[in-house]
Amino acid sequence: MQEQGIDPRKDTKLKILAIGAEPHSEEQRKRIENMLGVKAYNSFGMSEMCGPGVGFECKEQNGLHFWEDYYIVEIVDPETLEPVPDGEIGELILTSINREAMPLLRYRTRDLTRVLGRGCPCGRNHVRLDRMKGRSDDMMVLRGVNIFPIQIEKILMQFKELANNYLITLTTDENNDNMTVEVELEDLFTDDYQRLIQLQKDVKRALKDEILLTPHVKLVPKGSLPTSEGKAVRVIDKRTVYN
């Protein structure tokens, strides 16, 4: 719209936006509201329940009301699975009570959040949960797509020119999320720049076919990526989505 010289605040009649599917910060929400001249209400959902709308913000914009007449909401410690007190961050567990054919009992969403309160000036008493704070597994969400590091690992392992060590870095520039995959070269298999560039392109295309978005791919020398003693750190998320 900017490129076409349209000012959404003046030139459109947009009033309300319902947003969701990806974690975002309070700053990002306010930016969207300012840019478009609308009110943007956060939502939460998942295909395992009903799709979007398992939880929704009211006009207070202070937490997501979860529809407790349809879903039993529990917040538990992701290690012990014991309930945590209101206000403490834990993993969201959902049980669908009106679903037929495929009800889910105590389904681990792997989303981390906390109870903000159980009353609201809007008059609804459905529990209010905070915006999602993170995941208790290693799944990433980028441009609306769910991605597990193991998917990237599977593709990289198909290339014999690549060694085992890789690092995924997530960043945001302007409004887009970006993924950079640095991967170590096994032995230097060629002296020819063109073949190295071709390898980079092939890896990029194979990754895109698997994860549906195109990452930047960087070939790095063997041994140049950090190693760790325990579980390898595969993802560095420099975005500010969970604030």
Add this chain to the structure above:
Amino acid sequence: MTKKQLSIFIENKGGTLIKVLEVLSKAGIQIIASTIADTKDYGIYRVICDKPEDAYLILKEEGVNLQLTDVNAVAVEDKVGAAADVLHKLTDDGVNIAYMYSYLEGGKGMLIYKTN
């Protein structure tokens, strides 16, 4: 004739080139000619040295990504036009040059090149 050239994968980051030079220096290897291009994330540092097989093993032990590459070497008179004459002959023979660099040795010019 052919010569053995070290082709060394260098990340475009401070200290990577120096590390290679220090390893070679400590091992008593003498660099005769070398070249690296201004590429973005990484470069291939090409080196002609006095003991290429030794240098290869020493650098490999240091964990460096490298290859021992066979390249062509031709000695020319150290005078104006000598390189052009050589290239004429190569082009007439249908040879395609991928990269090339040169140095002076014993009063002659050495042209190092790799063909496609």
